[in-house]
Amino acid sequence: MNFFNKKIPEQVTRLSILLIILIVVFIFVRSKLVPPDFGEYGHYRTSAIDENISQEIKYAGQDICYDCHDDVVETKRLGYHKNVACEVCHGPAVIHTEDPEELILKAPRNRGYCPICHEYLPSRPTGFPQIVAASHNPMKPCISCHEPHDPKPPEAIKECKACHAEISRTKSLSHHVYVECTHCHTTPQEHKIQPRDYLPSKPSTREFCGSCHAEDSDASADIPRVDMFSHGERYTCWQCHYPHLPEVR
Ligand code: HEC
Ligand code: HEC
Ligand code: HEC
Ligand code: HEC
Ligand code: HEC
Ligand code: HEC
Ligand code: HEC
Ligand code: HEC
Structure with missing residues (x-):
């Protein structure tokens, strides 16, 4: 019966004070800091629409350039840069x-610019045209050549490299250095x-x-041979050996 006389433990007092502070802060934030039009359109602030509409438009898009620079638009339309918008560069x-x-637009005529997209980076997709600017x-x-x-490119590309x-850099350090790319890949001219598309x-x-590595192959005798029936069993060879860098160890 002396329940009410019991001393309230200190940590309960502290937790209760904290809880009260949190509730007060919550009520204050909800009533004073949340903008009044929040929630009219679900989880969205209504006046943000007008604010976004009123922002200054900076990009014109490509169609309008045609009015005054039809020659450039026509040149670009079918070239490699067809998907690079004018305003990316200008x-x-x-x-x-x-x-x-x-506003006279600037043209990026210096050498530093193009490598933003074309400098060699291993993470770029296979076949994306890349160079080592140095x-x-x-x-x-x-732009003196392109x-x-x-x-x-001012002349047709001859090498897969x-x-x-x-x-090709990987292969040039591998045991397959003297095996031509085209020995393993029949390549139509149009591919270049x-x-x-090809x-x-x-x-x-x-x-x-x-054809080179089977025991009965008539390729050069220096090429290491394997028993085609037991070696690697039913797996294709390149599940274990990367063909452009076939290392055994
Ligand atoms: C109303 C006509 C008009 C439209 C539309 C227009 N331009 Fe121009 N542009 C001009 C004229 C005129 C000049 C020449 C300005 C000068 O050099 O005095 C010019 C110059 C340029 C230059 C300068 C090239 C240099 O020599 O350095 C670039 C780049 C350019 N325009 C890009 C664009 C792009 C991109 C668009 C589309 C977003 C565009 N223009 C839309 C009229 C137009
Ligand atoms: C890859 C970057 C790039 C893109 C994309 C690009 N330009 Fe250019 N543009 C340049 C460079 C670099 C020059 C300078 C060429 C020179 O001085 O020989 C130039 C020059 C110009 C010029 C002035 C010289 C000329 O050739 O008449 C105009 C106008 C122009 N560009 C408009 C456009 C328009 C319009 C588009 C979109 C259809 C566009 N450019 C897309 C890089 C670009
Ligand atoms: C915003 C990125 C971007 C910039 C900047 C850019 N390019 Fe490109 N470039 C591309 C794309 C995308 C392609 C097309 C790639 C494809 O077809 O797979 C391309 C293709 C090329 C090709 C064709 C290569 C081939 O496959 O034969 C050359 C050459 C080239 N660009 C030169 C330039 C030059 C010179 C400049 C500077 C004036 C430049 N690029 C700036 C994105 C860019
Ligand atoms: C002296 C002329 C010349 C200059 C300057 C030049 N290139 Fe090239 N570029 C070529 C030739 C020729 C080829 C095609 C043969 C080759 O790959 O070397 C080529 C090919 C390319 C390719 C295609 C490679 C591929 O994988 O398809 C790109 C991208 C390229 N150049 C970008 C550039 C950029 C960016 C610059 C400036 C930093 C530049 N080029 C400067 C002559 C030039
Ligand atoms: C102008 C640039 C260019 C040249 C030159 C080039 N390739 Fe390609 N290659 C590509 C592109 C782009 C792809 C497609 C990559 C993709 O779709 O992921 C590709 C894909 C391939 C593929 C993969 C095919 C597939 O089904 O996945 C092989 C193999 C290949 N090339 C071999 C070669 C050989 C061998 C040479 C030289 C004789 C060569 N390429 C020259 C750009 C080139
Ligand atoms: C010894 C035969 C052989 C030689 C030489 C060879 N390849 Fe391949 N290459 C293959 C095989 C096998 C695959 C398929 C790998 C796969 O499907 O996982 C392949 C796949 C590719 C691919 C598809 C993407 C990838 O990495 O799997 C490209 C691109 C390619 N080769 C380009 C080349 C180029 C460029 C050369 C010359 C520098 C070359 N190959 C030399 C056997 C070869
Ligand atoms: C299951 C994985 C696997 C597969 C599949 C596989 N190999 Fe191997 N291969 C190895 C291993 C591991 C070695 C190194 C140990 C050894 O000599 O058996 C090797 C070694 C080799 C060697 C070097 C032999 C020597 O004497 O130096 C050649 C050549 C070779 N493999 C070619 C092939 C060819 C061709 C195929 C497809 C017919 C193939 N491999 C399939 C795992 C595999
Ligand atoms: C045109 C003949 C030829 C073809 C086709 C060929 N190779 Fe080779 N391979 C060679 C030569 C040459 C060597 C290097 C011998 C040396 O180093 O003396 C070699 C070496 C190897 C080695 C041994 C590497 C080491 O570390 O000793 C492996 C593994 C291998 N090739 C796997 C393959 C695979 C997988 C394929 C099919 C995608 C293939 N080869 C197709 C000619 C060929």
Whole structure:
């Protein structure tokens, strides 16, 4: 019966004070700090729509450039840069389209610019055209050889290396250094011009590797041989050996 006389433990007092503070803060935040139009459209602040609408528009889009620069738009339309918007390279252009004299756009003519997208990076997708700027025709501006609105290389690319830099660098350090890319990949000429539309072949069977590595192959005697029936059993060879760098250990 002396329940009420019992001393309340200290930690309960502290927790209760904390709880009361939290409740007060919560009520204050809900009533004073949340904007009044929050929640009218679900979890959204209604006046944000007007604020966004009232923001200044800076990018004009590509269609309007045609009015005054139809020649450039036509040049770019079918070139490699067809999917790179004008304003990526020339900067936001709304003011320029309204009054060309008020904002004269700049063209990135210096060599430092293009490597933003084209400098070699291993993480870029296979086949994305990449160069090592330090060794790719250094000292000259890129646009002295590549028209920026239709950047065809000035001469046809002869080597697979130009587009498959990483694979060819890997292979050049491997036991397959003297096996030509085209020995394993039959490559249509068009692949070097429209690479994604004309893909080379890829080896598909164990027997393909066996043409050099099977015990009964008539390839050079220095090439190591394996017993095609027992070696690696039913798996394709490149489940264990990366064909561009086949290391045994
Ligand atoms: C109303 C016509 C008009 C429109 C629309 C227009 N331009 Fe221009 N642009 C001009 C004129 C005129 C000049 C020449 C300005 C000068 O040099 O005095 C010019 C110059 C330029 C230059 C300068 C090139 C250099 O020599 O350095 C670039 C780049 C350019 N425009 C890009 C664009 C882009 C991109 C668009 C579309 C977003 C565009 N323009 C839309 C009229 C227009
Ligand atoms: C990859 C970057 C890039 C893109 C994308 C690009 N330009 Fe250019 N543009 C340049 C460079 C670099 C120059 C300077 C060329 C020179 O001096 O020879 C230039 C020059 C120009 C010029 C002035 C010289 C000329 O060739 O008439 C105009 C106008 C122009 N660009 C408009 C456009 C328009 C319009 C688009 C979109 C259809 C566009 N550019 C897309 C990089 C680009
Ligand atoms: C915003 C990124 C971007 C910038 C900046 C850019 N490019 Fe490109 N470039 C591309 C894309 C995307 C392609 C097309 C790739 C494809 O077809 O797979 C391309 C293709 C090319 C090609 C064609 C290579 C081939 O496959 O034969 C050349 C050459 C080239 N660009 C040169 C330039 C030059 C010179 C500049 C500077 C004026 C430049 N690029 C700036 C994105 C860019
Ligand atoms: C002296 C002329 C010259 C200059 C300057 C030059 N290039 Fe090239 N570029 C070429 C030639 C030729 C090829 C095709 C043969 C090859 O790959 O070397 C090429 C190919 C390319 C390719 C295609 C590679 C691929 O994988 O498809 C890109 C991208 C490229 N250049 C970008 C640039 C950039 C960016 C610059 C400036 C930093 C530049 N080039 C400067 C002549 C030039
Ligand atoms: C102009 C650039 C370019 C040149 C030159 C080039 N390739 Fe390609 N290659 C590509 C592109 C882009 C892809 C597609 C990558 C993708 O779709 O992921 C590709 C894909 C491939 C594939 C994969 C096919 C597949 O089904 O996955 C092989 C194999 C290949 N290339 C071999 C070669 C060989 C061998 C050479 C030289 C004889 C060569 N390539 C020259 C750009 C090029
Ligand atoms: C000894 C035969 C052989 C040689 C030589 C060879 N490849 Fe391959 N390559 C293959 C095989 C096998 C695959 C399929 C691998 C897979 O499916 O996992 C392949 C796959 C590829 C792919 C598809 C993407 C990838 O990495 O799997 C590309 C691109 C490619 N090779 C390019 C080249 C280029 C460029 C060269 C020359 C520098 C070359 N290959 C030399 C056997 C070879
Ligand atoms: C044109 C003949 C040829 C073809 C086809 C070929 N190779 Fe080779 N392979 C060689 C040569 C040459 C060597 C290197 C011998 C040496 O180092 O003396 C080699 C070495 C090897 C090695 C040994 C590497 C080491 O560390 O000793 C392996 C593993 C290998 N190849 C796997 C493959 C696979 C997997 C394929 C099929 C995708 C294949 N090879 C297709 C010629 C070929
Ligand atoms: C299950 C994984 C596996 C598969 C599949 C496989 N290998 Fe191997 N391979 C190895 C291992 C592990 C070694 C090193 C040990 C040894 O010599 O058995 C090797 C060694 C080799 C060697 C070097 C032999 C030597 O004497 O130096 C060659 C060549 C070779 N493999 C070619 C092939 C070819 C060709 C195929 C497809 C027909 C293939 N491998 C399939 C795992 C595999």
